[in-house]
Amino acid sequence: PGQQAAHDPAKKTVVVLGSGWAATSLLKKLDTEYFNVVVISPHNYFLFTPLLPSVSVGTLEPRSIIQPTRYITRHKKRRVEVYEGEARSVDVKNKTVTFVDNSDIKGAVSATTIPYDYLVYAVGAENQTFGIPGVREHSCFLKELPDAEKLRTRLMDCVETAAFKGQEDAEIDRLMHIMVVGGGPTGVEFAGELHDFLVDDLQSWYPELANRLKISLIEALPNVLPVFSKQLIQYTESTFKANKIDILTRTMVKEVKEKTVVVQDESKQLKEIPYGMLVWAAGNTSRQITRDLMAQLPDVQNQRRGLLVDEYLRLLGGDGVFALGDCTATSYAPTAQVASQQGAYIARALEQMAKKEQLEKTLHSLRASSNSKPEEIEAVVKQINKVSKIKPFHYSHQGSLAYIGSEKAVADLPFFNGNLATGGVATFLFWRSAYISNLLSARNRFLVLNDWMKVKLFGRDVSRE
Ligand code: FAD
Ligand code: NAD
Incomplete structure (x- = not known):
């Protein structure tokens, strides 16, 4: 309007x-x-x-x-x-x-x-697959909104299929094995969220299956979250260990098959591991x-x-x-x-460039007119000089934050010219408040707060859409 x-x-x-x-x-x-x-x-x-x-x-x-x-x-x-x-x-x-x-x-x-x-x-x-066979066909990604919706549906499908009458033990173990490839922040945050789902919901809704869920995180490098400080990497790895999330570092995925994944470990040994769902979080291309x-x-x-x-x-x-x-x-x-x-x-x-163009037009007509005063022209020239000064892009780092599950988060914050590396529940509350204040609209803030409250009161909805 x-x-x-x-x-x-x-x-x-x-x-x-x-x-x-x-x-x-x-x-x-x-x-x-x-x-x-x-x-x-x-x-x-x-x-x-x-x-x-x-x-x-x-x-x-x-x-x-x-x-x-x-x-x-x-x-x-x-x-x-x-x-x-x-x-x-x-x-x-x-x-x-x-x-x-x-x-x-x-x-x-x-x-x-x-x-x-x-x-x-x-x-x-888009998602980097390095041309590894089977990644596009058999993995789930976590980049766009439909990816997350598909993941949620697949996860519940694995659980319900594992719960199917007469399902054999080995098949239950396969279906309940969720593999996450990539120990960057995307893979780590997903593994953390998955762990919460296991503890908060699977144990109440599927008690017979909950202890069968296995989460493995595969990372080619020697540790997860390479951009975070050493102390926070250790904190994340020990939190994952306590949460029974298996971290396989120095391990490369070589091929993804429909029900198994082929990995190469540190000693260059190839292993084939059965999985129910594989989440590919190996970076960008x-x-x-x-x-x-x-x-x-x-x-x-x-x-x-x-x-x-x-x-x-x-x-x-x-x-x-x-x-x-x-x-x-x-x-x-x-x-x-x-x-x-x-x-x-x-x-x-862009605004400066447009202003400069407008001022140049004004200058042109002032110079063309016999009534223009020299001070007027000088003032416009000064303004042109001012808007012509576009500074190079400068990035100001506000810190890195990642959620790692069980109401814990890690944060590398650049404070007082030094670095503050923090992990734990207080950091988690900081993580939540940082995201809430960063969410674009009042409407989004309301919806997110409402969802968090809903989950606290009633648990997550385990219906498969
Ligand atoms: P995007 O935000 O990806 O936007 C690209 C846009 O281009 C989209 O709107 C897309 O629809 C559109 N597009 C695609 N193809 C075309 C086309 N052909 N024509 C026109 N439009 C097109 N970063 C952080 O700093 N902190 C975090 O906590 C964090 N968490 C993340 C969690 C996840 C799960 C992921 C996947 C990323 C996260 N990131 C985070 C990284 C961050 O999301 C990206 O760095 C950021 O989105 C990059 O912004 P962008 O505008 O370049 O690209
Ligand atoms: P990433 O590039 O940060 O991490 C991908 C990881 O996958 C790497 O550590 C890589 O060694 C590993 N990998 C690649 N191929 C592999 C293979 N074949 N086998 C095993 N491991 C393999 O990707 P990302 O986590 O999706 O993050 C992308 C960008 O988005 C990053 O800049 C990240 O900082 C940003 N991000 C930030 C946050 C946050 O701040 N909370 C959350 C998500 C993403």
């Missing part, structure tokens, strides 16, 4: 690809007064990824941690065009984006190409559209890890393109913290 018409031919067009951390942070900050803004994403919502592991075991409901992108854009000064679509290609030479409607229901038009003046490229990354974009710029884009940008987040070789978040290869970790700070930075940079 009250928003002006979307497209103004006198203004430049910013096309934003994605509705994740980087894109959403940009949209929140961007002053739409200066630009026509178009957002394209296959999901018409923002997903609060830090709480995604909680959805996979039913601690939180899926809709509690998402927010429609239109909730943000509707408050903007000028109307923002939001399209649910998947960008298929970017033409950096002609400055266009082609996108398609990849949802089930399609209209007469389901593909189109639009021009941009500036492109904010924030499509994130570039999306196809990103690889295609790199292929257009082979001289400058030669990093498989992601897009190369300069210190102002400008895509190397791409005029008018800014790349941010997980799709880039920088010295920063692929985290929500980095992506959201980059989004806010680009919003400010």
Whole structure:
């Protein structure tokens, strides 16, 4: 309501690809007064990824941690065009984006190409499988909302199948063996949540099966959570040990079969381990559209890890393109913290660029007019100099937090120029309050608090949808 018409031919067009951390942070900050803004994403919502592991075991409901992108854009000064679509290609030479409607229901038009003046490229990354056979076919992932919903359903399917009348012992053990591959924060948080589900719910609803549930965490490196401090790694490993989560470090997955996984241990021995559900959390790789974009710029884009940008987040070789978040290869970790700070930075940079352009136009007409006073011209020149000074992107690290189960969390917090490494129940309460205060809207806060209370009072819902 009250928003002006979307497209103004006198203004430049910013096309934003994605509705994740980087894109959403940009949209929140961007002053739409200066630009026509178009957002394209296959999901018409923002997903609060830090709480995604909680959805996979039913601690939180899926809709509690998402927010429609239109909730943000509707408050903007000028109307923002939001399209649910998947960008298929970017033409950096002609400055266009082609996108398609990849949802089930399609209209007469389901593909189109639009021009941009500036492109904010924030499509994130996809799951890294290293081409290991069987991973795509037989694993579950934990990256997007449908992944967590599928995990929850599969988990209950394993439990119910294990409870099926006459099920044999060895088969029960297989079905109740949940393997998590990847000891990064995603794998660790999922294993922790799964342990809570076992203790809080499985023991009351399936007492005959609860002690058969086995959780194994496989990690190729010598320890889990490599980015955390040594003390917190030890704390996590001892908490997992107490919670009977088996950690297999220095162990590489070589192949995933339908019911077993082939691993290679430290002594290069191959072992085949039966499992009921396997969760693949082995990190990120570039999306196809990103690889295609790199292929257009082979001289400058030669990093498989992601897009190369300069210190102002400008895509190397791409005029008018800014790349941010997980799709880039920088010295920063692929985290929500980095992506959201980059989004806010680009919003400010774009605003400065637009202001500069406006001032240059004013200067041009002042210089062309015989009535202009020199002080007037000088004042405008000063303003131009001011807005021309765009500083390089600077990341400010607020700390790392991870939930490890049984109401414990670990936190590496950069305080007073030193580091505070903390673990335990107080850290867990801090983890909860940090996430609650970070959740985008009052509506999300309400829903998450409500879910936490519901689980405390009634336990998790074990129905299989
Ligand atoms: P994303 O947030 O992934 O957003 C990418 C967007 O692009 C999505 O909206 C997607 O739908 C869209 N998209 C995809 N393909 C296309 C296309 N072809 N065209 C247009 N749009 C497209 N980080 C932290 O700092 N703290 C945490 O606690 C934390 N917890 C996490 C927990 C989990 C389970 C996971 C998976 C990640 C977690 N992360 C955390 C990492 C964090 O989520 C990512 O670093 C962050 O999402 C990166 O932001 P992004 O905007 O680059 O990508
Ligand atoms: P990651 O890249 O951090 O960890 C993946 C792990 O899988 C690595 O330790 C790797 O050694 C291991 N691995 C890879 N292939 C393997 C194989 N074949 N066999 C055994 N192990 C294998 O991935 P992630 O945990 O998904 O995290 C991705 C990004 O998101 C990171 O930057 C992380 O910091 C961020 N994140 C942060 C949080 C948090 O702060 N709470 C939570 C989740 C994710």
